[in-house]
Amino acid sequence: MLSVFKRARKSLGAIGAATAALILAACVPSAGPVGSGGTPSGNVQVALLVPSGSGQASDELLARSLQNAARMAIADLGGAKIDLRVYNTAGRPAQAAAMASQAVAEGAQIILGPVFAQEANAAGVAVAGSGVNVLAFSNNTDIAGNNVFVMGPTFDNTARRLASFALRQGKSKIMIVHDRNTAGELGRAAIERGVGAAGGSVVATGSYDFSQQGVTSAAPGIAAGAKSSGAQAIFLTADTAGALPLISQLLADNGLTSNAAQFVGLTRWDIPAATLGLPGVQGGWFALPDPALYAQYQNRYQSSFNEAPHPISGLAYDGIAAIGALMGKAGAGPISKQALTQGAGFVGVNGIFRLRGDGTNERGLAVAQIRGGRAVVIDAAPRSFAGAGF
Incomplete structure (x- = not known):
């Protein structure tokens, strides 16, 4: 999605209701x-x-x-x-x-x-x-x-971090898969900039209408395009409140998983936690703030105010x-x-x-991989702006 500060769109997968609880609703006067x-x-x-x-x-x-x-x-x-x-x-x-x-x-x-x-x-x-x-x-x-x-956290910041990490892992040929809507187009552009800045190349682009039928119809062609282009990584703009549950599963059903070409997510794939158990996202990478620091904050907040902090x-x-x-x-x-x-x-x-x-801003982000239904940090967040990813 373009921003976590907008009304959630109806999910195209099974976990949308859980995600929507984390998305801020529209407002009325006061x-x-x-x-x-x-x-x-x-x-x-x-x-x-x-x-x-x-x-x-x-x-x-x-x-x-x-x-x-x-x-x-x-x-x-x-x-x-x-x-x-x-x-x-x-x-x-x-x-x-x-x-x-x-x-x-x-x-x-x-x-x-x-x-x-x-x-x-x-x-x-x-x-x-x-x-x-x-x-x-x-x-x-x-x-x-x-x-x-x-x-x-901005699309550009996340795209730069993940693209840079992907190239260091030898994955320089990137395919972008995006929603045909405003957020998807902005995400696509951010990924293009991030891949270019890292020295990689976008070898293919796939897209789909933001609907269940649109994703279902587009998935076979996207999977075929990834294979024919020689893409080493598939960078998706989809989020957990939108198309991610469906597109990740349908790509897997068409023979395209992170085992074939590394899945990379522009958005957080660990919120809500139910996302981590989806078969289609296993092995995928995404970026997030330093989880150790944020966990300390969550624990202190819970202890001080007897409730969990808003994300x-x-x-x-x-x-x-x-x-x-x-x-x-x-x-x-x-x-x-x-x-x-x-x-x-x-x-x-x-x-x-x-x-x-x-x-805009720059944030030191960690890179995590989904393994067995858990998010495992595979590249730690830098502790200074001379560190990894900058």
Whole structure:
């Protein structure tokens, strides 16, 4: 899918209902800002924009999880004075713009959030003249640039990591298999860029209409094209909420598995965990944040708040971690774009990351393989930007 911050499409496989529980729903109107969650005399004032007030239970869970993660990060900074103020956007662009403007008027030096791409774009536009930057919890690079940074893992970042790893394993001839929709086309383009940057070649491309009949009809031709092209790896854009369960199985039924040509996934294949048991994805590779670091975060969050963290809540922690690392450079005004894009990057619960001048990001990702229904890390996430994959 284009973003984890959009309504889930109906799955073409058997696990779609389980996956949909992890996907954020669309939003409806609601209220304004809530009280400060930090120290009123803080040295750096941070506005956290969350989707609370939409009337959607999933948005309330997400809003709570983002706030909890941000406050956990503040506590971990050990004495750093951050004045965290939380504003409810109801997931609506107009409300997000109004809340961003209000936050800046009240002294915010940087904005964390909002979640959904359209509201993040609206918030950025609303405060562009103030010099305040927006660290959005989106992975949609269409909104990146000017004063808006996307914090979520991007297609390009993932494609570069996996393509580079594939070439190091001797798999330089890549076939791309994608959905014929916006997300699939964007994924295809990202894979092409990633393969080119790694020094490989795209030897074939296969696609299918995003429907059960479309996948079923296209699978035999895709399998035949992979074999005739000599592709050593099949890079799929499909996600677990969409075509992955069906396309992986049908390719296997047509004699194409990771034993014949390595399957590589542009999206996470371990969420939900039920995906790991699908026959068609066995042996496949995908990228994910440093699992050891994230497991520590999950355990600490569960212990502190008696519930599991939302899958994207770590982005709020990462945002506070970056702000904390820059506090020595922060003055009375907005935290500058130059400071945010320092080359050394930052470390958060998802591992190392850095923000780029174009509003996108780079994250240190691990590569995992599905073996016997489990995700096994086969190439660890780098711990610095001089490490593997960069």
